[in-house]
Amino acid sequence: MVDHTHQDIDAATGTATTGHEWDGIKELNTPLPKWWLYVLYATMVWSVGYWILYPAIPLPGGQTPGILGWSSRGAVTAELQDLQAQRASMVTQLNNSTLQQIASDPKMAEFARAFGHSAFGVNCAPCHGSNGQGSKGYPNLTADRWLWGGTLDQISATITHGARYGDPDGHQGDMPAWGTAGLDKQQIENVANYVYSLSHKTTADVSAGQKVFADNCAACHGENAKGNPDVGAPNLTTRIWLYGGDKADLIQTITYGRGGHMPAWGSKLDPATIKALTVYVHSLGGGQ
């Protein structure tokens, strides 16, 4: 506290001290300019404006709203509207063009990829990964094999109607659980050995498995095991495995079956977004 009776004068400068002392160091009282103080008062007055204009005082039942009616939610909505307005002309172009036209026009394709990338991040990334890399059970969209076909129209159909998701136009068809549908353990192991040999060099005799395959699996996967995109039967001769490609994985898949779901986005996303997503996914590296 300031000592009111004995004003302390610093010998070196002749300036009064405030009376504050820390370890022998005294604070000189060097007065600030008055305008400095007035600026402080002015900022206080200025702040009153914020109380009036913006949400400020917490009350039971919610804060005071402020006469501008500002809210962070409202600000986001306004920003999104701005964004939509910015996109509007390009979105109209997307709506009026076919997928092929969009993909072949550099300006539209660039917009579609950027727009598609952001829509992908919001809607698709939780399963397919941030850049479409996928993971076990969720198809990798950057590789060169497609369960349901990789042309622009096929990708668009898959996005719109999904797979095994209740949409009558969506992709149907499961991989049956052969463990309860007619194959015994030995047969399953034999056919797993055969399927494994399709993508790996092996000298083992897989003819037993080949017979099981021809009798049970070839209907969907084809006699040469190259798959059939119409029923979503994967090509079994490649190195790309949705559910894992080693023998244990194969036995698991054959015994218990598979059938992942892809939502039908046609009811959730507008046509322009689906077109943009299609072009984006097609450009990830596997488009046909």
Add this chain to the structure above:
Amino acid sequence: MNAISGSGLKKADAAAAASEDGPLYESRKQIYPQSVSGTFRNIKWVLLGVGMLVYYFLPFVRWDRGPDQPSQAVLVDLSNGRFYFFGIEIWPQEVYYFTGLLILASFTLFLMNAVAGRIWCGYLCPQTVWTDLYLLIERWTQGDRRERMLKAKQPWSLETVTEAILKHSLWLMIAWWTGGAWVLYFADAPTLVKQLVTFQAPAQAYIWILILTSTTYLLAGFAREQVCLYMCPWPRIQAALTDEYALNVSYRVDRGEPRASVKKAKLLREEGKPAGDCVDCGQCTAVCPTGVDIREGLSMGCIQCGLCIDACDNVMRKIGRPIGLIGYDTDDNIARRAEGLPALKPKLARPRTIVYVALIVAVASAMAFSLATRRSLGCDVMHDRNPIFVTLSDGSIRNVYTVRVLNPKGYERQFKLSLDGLPQGKLAVMGEAPGDAGGVPVVAPPDQTLELRVTVTTPPDAQLPQSTPIQMVLTDVKTGETVKKADYFKAP
């Protein structure tokens, strides 16, 4: 060195403060700088004139860069992210040139300080220059120091009101032009002037002019020395950077003291008693724009503009004493004179100044070298983070990269992009036709960055390690100029 109280507050104030509780805030003492003529005043006028000319007319200087390119010599094109300075064009990713400029500016400031104190403050700082200009107008309209002090005490009359209105109008006009010239650096100046006059310029231009009008008007018209005393960090830093060999505007205590009037000094000298040259006329204080009494020694308020030198020299000439009672002198010499030793010539070449000069030369030549050898093409490679590689159906491995091709030239150019360091790898650009042995051809539009999605694929049996260093090579088909960018090829 005194604190602020030494410069602004008179001794009496300090004494008054001492008698009771010290005031926590003090009113500003209005300063009425007197006009003065002399060498330093002339130097200041010349610098003011040159500085203003450059500031106001630089935006109108033209520079031909070819069709579809801005023809303004100095232009900050914010919307396109380009900075033009005569023959130099800087893109946003080259902002390090500005860092270099800032480093150069601070070393130059340090060097000035090591040689002769606050040259910047006294002669070049915009705050000083604009305040000088405003003071000139104040003198034109309201008279010199005495008249202004008198008028400040008198009640308003028709004459003084007219003068004040004239002064503030002129001030506001200069302030408006200050802001007006500022915005010309950010758009084509002649076009913007036309737009401004016809009220068709973008709102931002008017807003910035308004902002700079008010700051100029407030800082040069009213705040003045308060900016130096309370707002500017440089006086504090400068005080810590100076040394005893730096030239500063100082009062020759040995010559000036004891002070006496002309008559009294004459009497004293006749009696053989000591008499100083200082006649205590107060001219040095009267002309000071920051209200400092230089005779009290170096202080933070002193911007070392040299006007007190001119004032004192004029007085010394009149009374027939040698000039230089106030002059540029080093602390070292002041101390030597106090001990009766002869003054030394100021040493310019000292370790401190040599180091500063060396640093300035080093930074400037590094910048000049990098500017001179700047490539006319650029290439940036970013490996996709996710997935870092893709296994294809036949077991091939593919890596995807985003490659940015920079074409800083004002015309379309043909490049070829090829791969180095991975003989098994095959490079392809998505959406472009496959290339030949020389690489994949790409066309870069003028003055733009072209973004490409590039794949590198290796065959199934390549047996690569997890990471192989590679290089992307960009070649200008016409000139053969190449740029290489290192990255990696990732495999399982």
